[in-house]
Amino acid sequence: MGVQEHRKKLMPSIFLETLVVCVLFLEVSASIDGEFTFNGFQGANLSSDGVASVMPNGLLRLTNLTMHATGHAFHPTSLLFKNSQIGSVISFSTTFVFAIVPGYPLGGMGMAFVLSPSKNLSGATHSQYLGLFNPSNNGNLSNHIAAVELDTSFNPEFKDINDNHVGIDIDSLVSTESYYAGYFTNDGKFRNLTLMSGEPMQVWIDYDGKAMQLNVTLSPFKAPKPNHPILSSNINLSSVFFDRMYAGFSASTGTVQASHYILGWSFKLDGIAQPLDYSKLPHLPRSKSKRRPRGMAIWIPILVLVFFLVTAAIVLFVVRRKNKFAEILEDWELEYGTHRFSYRDLYRATHGFKDSGLLGVGGFGRVYKGVLRTSNTEVAVKRVSHESKQGVREFVAEITSIGQLRHRSLVQLLGYCRRKGELLLVYEFMPNGSLDKLLFDQKKSILDWAQRLRIINGVALGLLYLHEECEQVIVHRDIKASNVLLDDELNGKLGDFGLARLYDHGSDPRSTIAVGTMGYLAPELTKRGKVTTSTDVFAFGAFLLEVACGRRPIEPRASKEETVLVDWVMKNWRRGAILGVVDWRLQGRYVVEEVELVLKLGLLCSHPSPAARPSMRNVIQILDGVLPMPELVVDQ
Structure with a gap:
């Protein structure tokens, strides 16, 4: 009896221990398996912080229209990404559908898919840091974070290519690889996608542990996965990843806001992530109309007419107002x-x-x-x-x-x-108006040389974007100081696209009537009437000279020698006295090498032969000192 009683006492304890072991086994098995699919997040057990939340319809919202906010959402359990004995990272695959809905009229900083050793990113900063890092740890190898950013803001300090790109980030927001947001068709053509369009899009991220290759692919919602990724990078993640890592998302806002949404998410270790079921994904919230309701404007006059028999004079007033x-x-x-x-x-x-x-x-x-x-x-x-x-x-x-x-x-x-x-x-609205008013209408210079050089660089970057980085080539056709507007910090922005022309990359632009402003028109325009990026470069050359010299390209009241700005600068360059044309209001307070570079570059851009003019990409490289200034050769 003693043995039997002892066994009876041990049985509940053994049963409980067995149950605990089974539960732990199931949890470990689920983590090791590393596969999950969320067609919407209703009832999903996610770990979230900041302003991130799951909406009643199952939509995961990382940020709302709160300024200077972050939001994170992670799968609750860590996944076994690396075999510590072998040291190599296991292949993984994930796909998700996202949407970035901007606040009115613009907004948002961007979002990222994140692999992190911890779910706690509370020390990360909002705005351009995307809730991933902060100024003190950005670029620190001890972060052990890998991310794919969907960036909607242009931040030169992170070497961003534009404000609409996809990038691979390893412990830093300076991407190891980045490319314009979009996708390649099966015939190899690139199609642009605007990340902050408010429309759903799908991302595939695939890592081959053996080849150590990371591929990122983007496409419109419900479109088949493109054959060619927009990013393909050889990265050894073994030094970045711990054995176990957390997978999730991060997003942030700054002074401008946006709502960052995830509609569905599928993930798998050592295999291909299951396709999402589009029919089960939640719908985005319908945007509220910005128009004022007109129902009352219709019914109130009708009620007045019915009950008070409004006179013909009031009817006439209503009609006139409607026409107005x-x-x-x-x-x-x-x-x-x-x-x-x-x-x-x-x-x-x-x-x-x-x-x-x-x-x-x-x-x-x-x-x-x-x-x-x-x-x-x-x-x-x-x-x-x-x-x-x-x-x-x-x-x-x-x-x-x-x-x-x-x-x-x-x-x-x-x-x-x-x-x-x-x-x-x-x-x-640009509070400081147009550049020409500060250049030509002031007896005393308001703009110093550093400000002028910053404006020149800004306009050059804008033109490069129009010529090479848009889905179509955009030729502005009216580059001049009066079409460069200044914001509250005196940064220059190119405006007035009333004469702009668009054509496809690689195609031959159509001839048209030569329009623009005298002094900025390339000589080939009056002969053939064909607008190209080179005709914009010619006008940009005239713009460089007018910024440095503080006068318009054609000055009828000047002496005969000084009437045409390009000719006057050219004559002084040949005499070896090019600094004699610099705006006298600067009173010598400038860097001589920088002024000489801008003047010579202005002459090169305004060269009578289109073949001799640089592209806007080369212009920026020359201004940045990446390329040397070519030798200036102009016929006597």
């Missing part, structure tokens, strides 16, 4: 609806386009300052005639295409309104 704000809206414009403002809102924003708000008058219209009541955003509203020879529909399509461009050196086109015989273009 009448707009043209055709069916084909619906696809551009997100870029269209109501005339009523613009009329109120500018106080009826009063002269007191007039910012400037040009050959293509008058520009007014306005404040949008719905967002308290300052804007510049340009009124131009839409009697375009290319047709109104093509013109609207073109300006909305330009409105999709995002670069820190371009004045952002926010939208348009079409009414009767005019178009109204809405731009971001």
Whole structure:
């Protein structure tokens, strides 16, 4: 009996220990297996912090419209990424569908897929640090973090290529590899995707542990996975990864905001991640209309007419008011609806386009300052005639295409309104106006040399973006100081795309009528009428000279020798006295080597032969000192 009683006492203890071992075995097996699929995150056991949360419909929102915020969401258990005995990283594969919905009118910093030894990234910073690192640990090899960033802001300190790119980050936000956001078609053509479009997109990230190759592929939502990745990099992750790592996501906002969403996520170690079931993914929230409700505007007059028999005078007043704000809206414009403002809102924003708000008058219209009541955003509203020879529909399509461009050196086109015989273009407001007013209309120089050089570099980067980094080649055709606008920190941005022309990379641009401003027109334009990136470079050369010399390219009141700026600078260069043309208001307070470089580069860009002019990429390399200044050779 003693033995049997002892066995009875031991049985519950043995059963409990066995149960614990089984549970631990199941947990370890699930982690080792390393496979999971979330078609939406309803009921998912995620580890999240910051402003990250799962919405009622199963949508994972990493950030909302809170400024200076971060959000993280990780798979709750660590995964066995590395065999410590062998030392090599196990192959892995993941795919997820994401969407970045900007705040109005712009917003967001970007997001990243993250592999980290810890789920706790509370020490990371918001804004351009994407919630991954902070100024003190960025670039520190002790981070042991690998990430694929979907970056929507341009940060030169991290050597970003633009404000719409994908990058591979190893312990640092200076990407080891990066490329423009988009995908390659099966015939090898690149198609651009705007990360901050508010539309869902899919990412595939595949790592081959044996070949030590990391591939990143991007595509539109529900499109098949492209055959060619946009990033393919040979990386040995064995020195980066611990044996066990956590997989998840990170996002951040700064002074501008965006909502970063994950709709679905699939992951697998040592195999291919399961495809997502698109039919089960949650829907993004519908954007709220920015237009004011018009129901009351319709029903109140009707009720007044029914109950009070409004007189003919009031009816006439209503009709006149309606005509006052009448707009043209055709069916084909619906696809551009997100870029269209109501005339009523613009009329109120500018106080009826009063002269007191007039910012400037040009050959293509008058520009007014306005404040949008719905967002308290300052804007510049340009009124131009839409009697375009290319047709109104093509013109609207073109300006909305330009409105999709995002670069820190371009004045952002926010939208348009079409009414009767005019178009109204809405731009971001630039508080310091146009560059020509600070260069030519001041007896005493307001801009020092360092500020001028920064403006030159900014415009050059903007032109490089237009010529080489957009889905189509964009030739501005009207580069000059009056079309360079200055923000509150006196950074230069290229604006006024009224004459811009678009054509496909590698194609032959069509001939057109030579338009632009005298002194900036390349000589081949008047002969063949063919606009190319080289004609923009010619105008940029004239712009370099006017910034350095503080005068316009053609000065009728000057002496005969000094009338044409390019000729005058050329004569002084041949005499060995090129510094004699520098703006006298600088009073010698400049770096001689920098001024000489800008003047010689201006002459090279304005060379009469298109073949002798550099590309904008070479211009930037010369300004940065990466390329030496070519020898300047011009016929006598």
